[in-house]
Amino acid sequence: MIVVENLVKKFKDVTAVNDVSFTVKKGEIFGLLGPNGAGKTTTIHIIATLLKPTSGKVLVSGIDVSEKPQLVREKIGIVFQDPSLDNQLTAYDNMYIHGKLYGIDKSVLGRKINDLLELVELRDFKDKQVRFFSGGMRRRLEIARSLLHEPEVLILDEPTIGLDPQSRNKVWEYLRKIRKEYDMTILLTTHYMDEAEELANRIAIMDHGKIVAMGSSEELKSMLGRDVILLRLAGDPQGFCRKLSFVKDCKLTNDGRMELLVDNASRCIPEIFEVANHNGVKILEINYRRPTLNDVFLHLTGRELRDQLEETAPLPPRRGFRW
Ligand SMILES: Nc1ncnc2c1ncn2[C@@H]1O[C@H](COP(=O)(O)OP(=O)(O)OP(=O)(O)O)[C@@H](O)[C@H]1O
Numbered sequence: 419m420i421v422v423e424n425l426v427k428k429f430k431d432v433t434a435v436n437d438v439s440f441t442v443k444k445g446e447i448f449g450l451l452g453p454n455g456a457g458k459t460t461t462i463h464i465i466a467t468l469l470k471p472t473s474g475k476v477l478v479s480g481i482d483v484s485e486k487p488q489l490v491r492e493k494i495g496i497v498f499q500d501p502s503l504d505n506q507l508t509a510y511d512n513m514y515i516h517g518k519l520y521g522i523d524k525s526v527l528g529r530k531i532n533d534l535l536e537l538v539e540l541r542d543f544k545d546k547q548v549r550f551f552s553g554g555m556r557r558r559l560e561i562a563r564s565l566l567h568e569p570e571v572l573i574l575d576e577p578t579i580g581l582d583p584q585s586r587n588k589v590w591e592y593l594r595k596i597r598k599e600y601d602m603t604i605l606l607t608t609h610y611m612d613e614a615e616e617l618a619n620r621i622a623i624m625d626h627g628k629i630v631a632m633g634s635s636e637e638l639k640s641m642l643g644r645d646v647i648l649l650r651l652a653g654d655p656q657g658f659c660r661k662l663s664f665v666k667d668c669k670l671t672n673d674g675r676m677e678l679l680v681d682n683a684s685r686c687i688p689e690i691f692e693v694a695n696h697n698g699v700k701i702l703e704i705n706y707r708r709p710t711l712n713d714v715f716l717h718l719t720g721r722e723l724r725d726q727l728e729e730t731a732p733l734p735p736r737r738g739f740r741w
Pocket residue numbers: 429432433434452453454455456457458459460461731733734735736737738
């Protein structure tokens with residue numbers, strides 16, 4: 419449904435997207451995961467025909483976005499990162515205007531709106547002004563609105579940004595339902611690892627405009643070995659790590675612990691005690707867990723995905739969409 423080949427987008431001296439390629443199959447949920455400024459929004463804006471690529475090729479449902487943008491727009495529904503509802507209008511009227519803009523016939527528009535409001539459990543609120551809606555209700559309304567013209571592909575930019583955990587779960591639930599009921603192809607961007615894990619069949623991890631890894635969440639995590647051992651020692655951790663032949667990768671965390679990537683923690687832990695005894699090293703703490711997508715990001719980029727989310731990224735210049 420989506421083919422992206424060697425996509426490049428430059429804004430003067432900033433290369434926002436740098437030779438990105440991926441494909442999304444029908445009925446698949448594909449996630450672009452990465453920190454602020456990784457190039458996720460720029461990529462989906464090109465796919466949604468809102469920005470022109472500098473070079474490369476993008477097809478949606480077999481149609482080239484640069485050659486036939488109008489046709490592509492008919493095939494896609496989009497939910498933007500920034501709110502795009504009219505707060506003074508009711509839920510129904512927000513949907514109605516969208517339907518008219520897409521040229522949906524009046525005779526079917528009312529029924530479609532009601533069905534979609536039902537789908538996202540907002541039918542009881544259809545005559546309420548959007549300004550009274552919670553963040554989660556607004557998101558659900560935007561998702562319902564994006565489906566009005568029966569798109570083949572649904573594109574969502576950070577669908578749960580700023581929502582509380584309960585509202586996030588609701589949005590996830592509806593997206594799964596939409597995928598299943600409409601066999602919908604969904605492309606989403608997120609900087610939440612749990613969102614990518616929960617929703618996406620396949621994930622492309624983006625950083626500095628490039629895809630650094632791609633696969634299912636299990637495939638990505640298995641790149642690292644099966645387990646992460648957390649170890650706190652009384653002595654020099656780096657020197658100790660070099661003595662452990664079975665360790666695939668070894669990192670020092672901010673709180674002074676070692677993270678060891680291994681294939682099988684339960685088999686390696688006795689060996690760690692043996693090496694420690696042999697070298698007179700005192701183990702203060704030992705623990706193990708399955709790798710997370712954050713470990714994958716750390717392994718690939720040397721930085722923590724979750725740390726970067728705490729940082730306040732500089733605001734990009736105002737986005738203007740011009741052909
Ligand atoms: N219109 C623009 N003009 C100039 N630079 C831009 C423009 N849009 C984006 N950029 C820059 O391109 C890079 C990628 O931005 P982009 O918004 O695609 O990243 P992102 O991964 O979606 O992050 P976020 O989730 O914060 O939007 C950033 O360095 C950003 O500042």
